Amino acid sequence: MADELALTGNPSSLHAAGRRARRIVEESRESIAADLGCRPSDVIFTAGGTESNNLSLKGIYWNQRARDARRTHVVVSSIEHPSVLDPAAWLGRHESAEVVTLPVDSEGRVDLAALTEYIHRFASDIAVLSVMWANNELGTVQPVKEIAQLCAESGVRFHCDAVQAVPWMDPGVWMTQATALSVSAHKLGGPVGVGALIFDDAKKLEPLLHGGGQELGARSGTVNTAAIAGFAAALRESVVTRAESALQISGLRDDLIRGVAQQVPDVILNGDSSVASEGRLPGIANLSFPGCESDALLMLLDANGIACSAGSACTAGVARSSHVLTAIGLDDDLARGALRFSLGWNSTSSDVAALTAALPDAVTRARRANTRQPVGT
Amino acid sequence: MPMKVLAAMSGGVDSAVAAARAVDAGHEVVGVHLALSREAGTASTDNPARGRGCCTIADAADARRAADVLGIPFYVWDMSVEFAATVLDDFVSEYAAGRTPNPCVRCNEEIKFSAVLERGIALGFDAVCTGHYARLATNQEGDHELRRAVDMTKDQSYVLASLTEHQRAHAIFPLGDTDKSAVREEAARRGLLVADKPDSHDICFIPDGDTAGFLRSAIGEASGDVVDAQTGNVLGEHDGAFAYTVGQRRGLGLTVPGDDGKPRYVVGVDAASNVVTVGPPTLLNVDCILAARPNWSQQVEVNSSIECGVQIRAHGEVAAAVVRPQNDGVTIDLHEPIRGVAPGQLVVFYDGDLVLGAATIDRTTRKSQTTA
Numbered sequence: 246m247a248d249e250l251a252l253t254g255n256p257s258s259l260h261a262a263g264r265r266a267r268r269i270v271e272e273s274r275e276s277i278a279a280d281l282g283c284r285p286s287d288v289i290f291t292a293g294g295t296e297s298n299n300l301s302l303k304g305i306y307w308n309q310r311a312r313d314a315r316r317t318h319v320v321v322s323s324i325e326h327p328s329v330l331d332p333a334a335w336l337g338r339h340e341s342a343e344v345v346t347l348p349v350d351s352e353g354r355v356d357l358a359a360l361t362e363y364i365h366r367f368a369s370d371i372a373v374l375s376v377m378w379a380n381n382e383l384g385t386v387q388p389v390k391e392i393a394q395l396c397a398e399s400g401v402r403f404h405c406d407a408v409q410a411v412p413w414m415d416p417g418v419w420m421t422q423a424t425a426l427s428v429s430a431h432k433l434g435g436p437v438g439v440g441a442l443i444f445d446d447a448k449k450l451e452p453l454l455h456g457g458g459q460e461l462g463a464r465s466g467t468v469n470t471a472a473i474a475g476f477a478a479a480l481r482e483s484v485v486t487r488a489e490s491a492l493q494i495s496g497l498r499d500d501l502i503r504g505v506a507q508q509v510p511d512v513i514l515n516g517d518s519s520v521a522s523e524g525r526l527p528g529i530a531n532l533s534f535p536g537c538e539s540d541a542l543l544m545l546l547d548a549n550g551i552a553c554s555a556g557s558a559c560t561a562g563v564a565r566s567s568h569v570l571t572a573i574g575l576d577d578d579l580a581r582g583a584l585r586f587s588l589g590w591n592s593t594s595s596d597v598a599a600l601t602a603a604l605p606d607a608v609t610r611a612r613r614a615n616t617r618q619p620v621g622t
Numbered sequence: 623m624p625m626k627v628l629a630a631m632s633g634g635v636d637s638a639v640a641a642a643r644a645v646d647a648g649h650e651v652v653g654v655h656l657a658l659s660r661e662a663g664t665a666s667t668d669n670p671a672r673g674r675g676c677c678t679i680a681d682a683a684d685a686r687r688a689a690d691v692l693g694i695p696f697y698v699w700d701m702s703v704e705f706a707a708t709v710l711d712d713f714v715s716e717y718a719a720g721r722t723p724n725p726c727v728r729c730n731e732e733i734k735f736s737a738v739l740e741r742g743i744a745l746g747f748d749a750v751c752t753g754h755y756a757r758l759a760t761n762q763e764g765d766h767e768l769r770r771a772v773d774m775t776k777d778q779s780y781v782l783a784s785l786t787e788h789q790r791a792h793a794i795f796p797l798g799d800t801d802k803s804a805v806r807e808e809a810a811r812r813g814l815l816v817a818d819k820p821d822s823h824d825i826c827f828i829p830d831g832d833t834a835g836f837l838r839s840a841i842g843e844a845s846g847d848v849v850d851a852q853t854g855n856v857l858g859e860h861d862g863a864f865a866y867t868v869g870q871r872r873g874l875g876l877t878v879p880g881d882d883g884k885p886r887y888v889v890g891v892d893a894a895s896n897v898v899t900v901g902p903p904t905l906l907n908v909d910c911i912l913a914a915r916p917n918w919s920q921q922v923e924v925n926s927s928i929e930c931g932v933q934i935r936a937h938g939e940v941a942a943a944v945v946r947p948q949n950d951g952v953t954i955d956l957h958e959p960i961r962g963v964a965p966g967q968l969v970v971f972y973d974g975d976l977v978l979g980a981a982t983i984d985r986t987t988r989k990s991q992t993t994a
Contacts (some may be wrong), residue, residue: 540699541745548652610744613745614741614745
């Protein structure tokens with residue numbers, strides 16, 4: 246990728262520099278397709294996960310409704326990323342879509358029975374159904390293989406936000422039955438601002454961006470050669486190392502959960518309940534600290550050099566109880582006291598030790614600072 | 623001595639420079655933007671619609687940018703629940719009772735130097751730093767004395783005068799010894815892009831300035847009589863006595879001038895009977911003020927007579943008076959009558975530039991007659 250940044254050339258141009266750039270893009274596309282288990286022509290490069298999710302939800306909805314006016318249902322799970330929930334809500338407000346939200350259980354897993362029943366009843370009304378592969382806040386892995394099969398059998402267009410899961414898992418086994426899959430490079434250790442929508446037939450997708458007709462007409466705009474080269478390289482590296490690193494990071498995550506529980510006995514693990522489970526992404530531990538407000542904990546841990554996240558933050562940075570934690574039925578106190586710890590390839594056991602050392606004092610202070618009565622806002 | 627300091631950053635130039643000076647003083651500074659309002663377009667709501675006034679998303683972004691320039695950590699604290707419970711509710715109920723509250727005083731007492739300060743102390747901070755124009759110094763007894771700012775046109779000691787010794791001991795006002803124009807220059811020199819941002823005025827949670835409209839929607843309309851204070855005649859109708867303030871001239875809706883042909887002013891607001899009394903400006907003259915809930919920052923003796931200056935609104939003149947502390951209040955005898963004394967406002971006692979204390983105006987008398 247560094248080499249590419251030094252070179253010029255629009256891959257859509259016919260001159261030598263353009264040809265050279267196009268070759269890089271197409272080799273990257275082939276490499277990504279091979280690593281994900283799809284055809285090169287299925288890879289639509291985008292500016293990242295948010296664009297892929299928007300393109301998929303809106304692009305499929307418009308296409309499906311134009312083909313069959315009855316298809317107005319946009320079905321999403323309640324724990325989707327905002328870049329899925331917000332386009333769905335937008336389609337409801339502006340495009341007469343009927344937005345259906347699927348419930349999840351207390352571990353944050355989509356209720357497969359409810360989903361099956363819904364599909365059997367309304368298959369011909371559904372324009373698009375979107376369920377993420379693994380939740381970004383809880384790490385809970387969703388039954389996407391079953392959902393993909395169900396949708397394929399029922400003629401339902403299925404989009405999967407795979408941004409969080411692809412660094413850890415191989416979609417090859419089920420993705421041929423899915424319509425669309427969102428991937429982001431920076432979650433793989435690649436550059437920010439680039440990603441892809443893996444799509445089975447670009448002709449069945451209305452574009453968001455109109456113009457030069459790049460990416461088979463699905464996404465106009467000059468293609469970002471250097472970032473795409475970096476994306477392909479990062480995915481290749483991730484595919485080669487992910488089994489080993491999943492094992493290592495899972496171990497570290499379980500150490501973290503056990504270490505925190507020793508220091509703060511009343512801590513609650515959110516999401517998949519079994520430690521050392523394949524139902525949870527290796528790198529995520531979402532923990533609730535009763536009686537604490539997450540923004541206070543976050544500030545105190547940050548002062549100790551420990552970076553973690555509260556549920557979510559609005560544009561202005563106000564900590565909010567996360568919609569995901571509300572969806573799994575956490576009460577207000579536990580939702581407001583939740584922190585998400587993410588571990589990556591460069592995390593070490595000394596990071597975990599630093600966290601468990603800093604936590605008791607931080608929790609004590611945060612509890613003292615929490616004078617607020619639980620409020621129902 | 624270096625302290626851990628919580629710098630309240632509104633997104634404006636003053637609090638940004640105040641935070642910068644706290645950093646320069648060697649303190650460990652963390653910036654905090656307070657999300658106070660729940661209106662659309664403000665920081666405590668997810669609605670990205672652009673709003674005006676304070677604590678909008680743009681203000682939070684300005685504050686964050688300033689913190690980034692200073693290289694300090696920055697957080698947004700959602701204080702909208704506390705703000706609604708202590709400042710907004712009080713604002714509405716005071717007006718409903720016919721008084722004229724000062725929400726900035728209340729916000730300093732209950733939010734910045736109470737909810738925020740106490741949360742900060744619990745989290746390990748030593749002080750709250752703000753961009754208020756006022757000076758604090760420790761006297762020989764070790765007490766913290768509040769004085770007016772050097773820049774009298776920006777002096778905010780009035781809205782800080784009701785702080786307790788505990789609150790003053792944990793407050794830092796780095797701008798008290800500097801002119802506003804110098805603060806703007808310093809902001810520009812430090813690369814703080816908020817240097818040219820206009821000053822905030824009015825009431826932050828009523829950005830369009832329509833206080834009467836805000837109160838009508840909060841309290842509801844209730845029509846009542848506008849009565850001539852001298853004749854007792856009903857001159858007109860109003861849609862809620864709560865929306866009127868003693869000394870007010872505009873918005874009375876009277877079509878006939880007074881007998882003397884001069885404009886008439888609100889001279890009394892009676893919330894209980896929902897009557898607004900109007901009269902000539904001479905009726906606004908007040909000789910004596912009775913104030914409640916005094917907060918003395920200097921030692922005073924009950925029933926003693928203190929010759930000092932009094933200020934009865936945020937940017938008002940100082941009047942000379944004899945002030946007599948009582949057990950549960952203060953009696954203020956003015957040397958010369960003054961106008962526009964509104965119950966609910968703070969009266970602040972000054973010895974030169976030193977704040978002696980403050981109390982809330984309860985009633986006024988004029989030529990030994992009670993008017994409000």
